[in-house]
Amino acid sequence: MIIEGIVTSLDATGRLNVAPMGPIVHGDFQRLTLRPFQPSTTFNNLMATRCGVFHVTDDVLLIARIISGTLTESVATEPAVTVPGQTLQDCCRVFEFTIQSVDDSEPRSRMEATVVHRLDRRPFSGFNRARHAVLEAAILATRLHLLPAQQVRLHLELLEPAIQKTAGERELQAWQLLLDYIHARQEPSV
Numbered sequence: 001m002i003i004e005g006i007v008t009s010l011d012a013t014g015r016l017n018v019a020p021m022g023p024i025v026h027g028d029f030q031r032l033t034l035r036p037f038q039p040s041t042t043f044n045n046l047m048a049t050r051c052g053v054f055h056v057t058d059d060v061l062l063i064a065r066i067i068s069g070t071l072t073e074s075v076a077t078e079p080a081v082t083v084p085g086q087t088l089q090d091c092c093r094v095f096e097f098t099i100q101s102v103d104d105s106e107p108r109s110r111m112e113a114t115v116v117h118r119l120d121r122r123p124f125s126g127f128n129r130a131r132h133a134v135l136e137a138a139i140l141a142t143r144l145h146l147l148p149a150q151q152v153r154l155h156l157e158l159l160e161p162a163i164q165k166t167a168g169e170r171e172l173q174a175w176q177l178l179l180d181y182i183h184a185r186q187e188p189s190v
């Protein structure tokens with residue numbers, strides 16, 4: 001099963017990168033198959049250090065801020081326990097991993113990773129349709145170069161009712177950030 005979350009990784013100089021990623025999760029998070037595209041900072045960092053941290057979160061505003069490029073301050077982190085890395089302070093679950101093997105023969109690489117340490121930070125708050133809609137919009141926002149503008153618009157229209165009916169403040173804010181980001185990139189061709 002693919003679980004959408006956030007990967008933190010460090011470059012060779014120790015600089016932190018925080019990126020939404022959806023690894024394939026094996027068993028009860030014993031192993032992960034990460035599939036970062038080339039080129040991406042996550043791909044470069046994981047190739048260089050062969051370790052990182054995967055986070056399960058229900059904070060879609062953080063995901064929206066990263067994708068829309070509006071996260072200007074640094075996120076609160078603390079040192080990982082077993083790998084050189086940083087873990088998000090505000091998340092539900094933390095999985096530190098090391099990478100055993102890499103297949104980089106395709107643009108979307110495959111990295112087989114073993115979870116070497118796990119930590120529960122706070123309970124998952126529960127299913128919320130607006131959060132899932134934001135997640136879908138965030139994924140759309142990263143694929144604008146692949147999708148026709150009309151298809152993106154239609155998809156957003158289908159997601160909108162879940163936002164209107166079930167969003168809280170943070171989800172509304174996240175949705176708007178993503179709409180602004182998408183519209184700014186599509187205006188010339190619409």
Ligand SMILES: Cc1cc2nc3c(=O)[nH]c(=O)nc-3n(C[C@H](O)[C@H](O)[C@H](O)COP(=O)(O)O)c2cc1C
Pocket residue numbers: 004005017018019020021022023034035036037038039040041042043063067135138139142
């Ligand atoms: C929920 C979600 C899941 C994602 N999963 C992946 C993934 O598995 N692989 C990938 O390359 N990009 C994925 N992305 C897109 C990356 O987050 C995006 O390309 C980002 O710019 C990569 O950042 P980086 O260059 O800092 O690594 C995902 C985005 C979202 C919103």
